Amino acid sequence: MKIMPIKKIRAKINVPPDKSISHRILILSSLANEKSVVYNILNSKDVKRTYNILKKIGIKFKGDFNKLIIIPNKITTPTQPLYCGNSGTTARLMSGVLSSKNGLFILYGDKSLSKRPMKRIIEPLNLMGAEIKSRNGEMPLIIKGGNLKGIEYTMPIPSAQLKSSIILAGLNAKGETIVRGDKGSRDHTERILKYMNAKIEVNNEFIKIKKSELKPIDKFNIPGDFSSAAFFIALGILHKNAKVEIYNVNLNPTRIGFLKILKKMNANIYYEVTEKYPEPIGKIVIETSNELEGINVPKELIPNAIDELPLLALVATQAKGKTILRNAKELRVKESDRIKAVVNNMERIGIKIKELEDGFEIEGKQKIIGGKIKTYNDHRITMMFSIAGLLSKEGIEINNPKIIDISFPGFYKIIKHLEKDEF
Numbered sequence: 001m002k003i004m005p006i007k008k009i010r011a012k013i014n015v016p017p018d019k020s021i022s023h024r025i026l027i028l029s030s031l032a033n034e035k036s037v038v039y040n041i042l043n044s045k046d047v048k049r050t051y052n053i054l055k056k057i058g059i060k061f062k063g064d065f066n067k068l069i070i071i072p073n074k075i076t077t078p079t080q081p082l083y084c085g086n087s088g089t090t091a092r093l094m095s096g097v098l099s100s101k102n103g104l105f106i107l108y109g110d111k112s113l114s115k116r117p118m119k120r121i122i123e124p125l126n127l128m129g130a131e132i133k134s135r136n137g138e139m140p141l142i143i144k145g146g147n148l149k150g151i152e153y154t155m156p157i158p159s160a161q162l163k164s165s166i167i168l169a170g171l172n173a174k175g176e177t178i179v180r181g182d183k184g185s186r187d188h189t190e191r192i193l194k195y196m197n198a199k200i201e202v203n204n205e206f207i208k209i210k211k212s213e214l215k216p217i218d219k220f221n222i223p224g225d226f227s228s229a230a231f232f233i234a235l236g237i238l239h240k241n242a243k244v245e246i247y248n249v250n251l252n253p254t255r256i257g258f259l260k261i262l263k264k265m266n267a268n269i270y271y272e273v274t275e276k277y278p279e280p281i282g283k284i285v286i287e288t289s290n291e292l293e294g295i296n297v298p299k300e301l302i303p304n305a306i307d308e309l310p311l312l313a314l315v316a317t318q319a320k321g322k323t324i325l326r327n328a329k330e331l332r333v334k335e336s337d338r339i340k341a342v343v344n345n346m347e348r349i350g351i352k353i354k355e356l357e358d359g360f361e362i363e364g365k366q367k368i369i370g371g372k373i374k375t376y377n378d379h380r381i382t383m384m385f386s387i388a389g390l391l392s393k394e395g396i397e398i399n400n401p402k403i404i405d406i407s408f409p410g411f412y413k414i415i416k417h418l419e420k421d422e423f
């Protein structure tokens with residue numbers, strides 16, 4: 001598929017429901033003391049992995065992802081290994097849940113997930129009393145769960161998946177579990193647990209969780225995914241003749257680091273929170289930004305912008321001066337090595353970029369010429385370079401666009417629609 005440049009954008013967009021919240025709603029409502037009714041779950045490949053695993057361990061469901069009834073049940077040892085596909089969130093969060101349940105569980109993933117680091121969760125979960133076996137800290141994981149005790153643990157990296165894995169295990173452990181070292185990573189697990197009346201305490205220093213009975217989820221509105229919106233935010237800023245409005249999108253402060261970085265770069269963005277509980281939701285208005293300036297990305301914003309950092313490279317190509325991203329080594333252990341994928345593909349489309357061990361450096365005011373990119377089988381890399389195609393001189397060719405179904409089915413439908421004037 002070749003994505004060609006477009007002349008004008010006047011678009012009103014609704015992005016699909018949030019992936020992180022969808023995983024958590026499915027998992028946590030499966031652990032409640034009664035059935036939950038949930039609307040608007042993201043119907044993407046990654047979320048379906050979590051759903052299928054929950055079904056295989058005994059949870060009952062009725063309906064579809066537009067309206068799903070989740071009926072908690074005793075968790076049972078499945079007869080087959082449990083497949084997490086491409087989804088790190090499924091692997092790490094489900095490991096926390098299964099570690100706290102009596103039984104033997106095997107989790108495995110696709111080629112990409114099988115290379116991603118799991119030691120980070122194995123270590124604390126084993127300290128709590130689980131017996132997790134793996135080769136080199138990579139999937140497959142063989143988990144013998146049950147009889148956990150709470151621990152006090154300082155995380156070596158600010159990861160929401162690691163934090164959530166320990167919290168989920170702590171929900172069914174003896175005594176209290178305390179997690180430290182979170183530097184503001186996404187807090188959806190904590191918010192949903194509060195909403196379900198869990199015994200959870202969150203402050204700037206630590207998160208404390210005790211064994212809890214969870215009340216079911218009712219009327220939780222899963223908002224649009226900010227990480228999906230980010231592609232159209234970047235497009236609106238960078239396109240020479242654009243106005244884009246995005247509605248019903250999650251504006252949780254732990255997710256919008258990208259917006260804060262863009263504002264520092266002088267982008268024309270306006271956003272407004274219209275609903276605050278349990279998740280902040282609102283609208284974003286974006287317009288062509290001709291005065292973008294390069295930036296040294298502040299370290300403290302990195303956990304809040306982790307999935308959007310590749311896109312930042314695209315924005316940096318059109319800013320005045322240099323943009324430097326450092327302290328983002330985590331990008332190397334996502335669905336692909338996202339630093340390598342960005343650098344290699346930028347060069348393929350005519351952009352000069354310097355690879356750093358933990359980020360990249362880009363001089364601004366460069367021309368996006370176009371060419372053929374390598375998707376690295378990574379949904380976010382594929383979408384980022386599709387956006388680049390719309391901004392390019394000669395178009396960008398993408399070999400397997402289907403990979404975007406991991407997080408954003410309908411992405412190319414929105415792209416097709418962009419030609420229509422919606423104002």
Ligand SMILES: O=C(O)C1=C[C@@H](OP(=O)(O)O)[C@@H](O)[C@H](O)C1
Binds near residue numbers: 021089158159161
């Ligand atoms: O908890 C989550 O839902 C996620 C956490 C982040 O990963 P880390 O926890 O590994 O930083 C993020 O990159 C991923 O897309 C989703």
Ligand SMILES: C=C(OP(=O)(O)O)C(=O)O
Binds near residue numbers: 090307334
């Ligand atoms: C890193 C991501 O997801 P996961 O870790 O769940 O595979 C992502 O969606 O960008």
